[in-house]
Amino acid sequence: MHRRQLFAMAPALALTATAPATASASPADDAADVAALLAEYQAAWAASDAARMFRIATDDIHWVNVVGMHWQGKADVEEAHRVYLETLFRGVPMALEAVESVVPIGADVLAVVARWSVGAYTTPSGFEAPASIDRMSLILKRTPEGLRMAHVANIEVNARAQASNPIRPAPDAA
């Protein structure tokens, strides 16, 4: 191949390489894509189906759960969820209260904060966890197949502490 031909091809290659990252860059498209991903996550939860849940994840997803367990890579993240979805979370209702924010970080990534209400459940140690509100940070990667969960950190909202928030809550916030 001639050098001239290589250069002539370069613009097309560059566009191909960046297309997935910018394919859904409008805020409206991002919001719709995020809503679809969260609906799929919720449906997988309701079905106690960890395999389904992590089809929308990257292979190297990391997950830090509400009690600070840190799972690294899809195999471990999926297995941990399989165990919990088939035991303590089976039949526990989970509803999306709000998507509080969708913020692009660079071209490839969206940072989302979603607020979930989760029903009461009993932990393996016998602790009866009451119904809670959780604020979940989802770091989503744009891929040619759509958004994928790349990092999740899930924090239980301490209702009593909110009165001491130095910042007035946003209208949508709990």
Added chain:
Amino acid sequence: MHRRQLFAMAPALALTATAPATASASPADDAADVAALLAEYQAAWAASDAARMFRIATDDIHWVNVVGMHWQGKADVEEAHRVYLETLFRGVPMALEAVESVVPIGADVLAVVARWSVGAYTTPSGFEAPASIDRMSLILKRTPEGLRMAHVANIEVNARAQASNPIRPAPDAA
């Protein structure tokens, strides 16, 4: 400008656009850059200096703290920390226990999990929070000026729950 000239320029433009994102893409460089950022964060904490702490943040940083407060944008994130650093966290020791993971997400972003030990403190409502271990997810954006905090979610580790972890902890994990 001739159409041919436009095409000839395209490859150079594409390289320029991606250069900051790939400037420090080696794992060793990333680890060093992350260590430097965490050291600066810790120094700002020790100095009770919120302005210093958020010079290493993006303008649209979001932060979800250990009790689930969600602060949006540098002005609010910095003000919340100013209030807490000057009151309940003043003089409270915080030490880095481990950088558990550094995972690139696309070209622009690193997802880091760092484990901190934090001394006891008293909340505004009078609750005496005991010393804790926190797992902090830091989503860092590569910029021409270096890594910047773009999203942080900080989770207190529930020590009792760790015995029920379905996944054997990594050697480095608490």
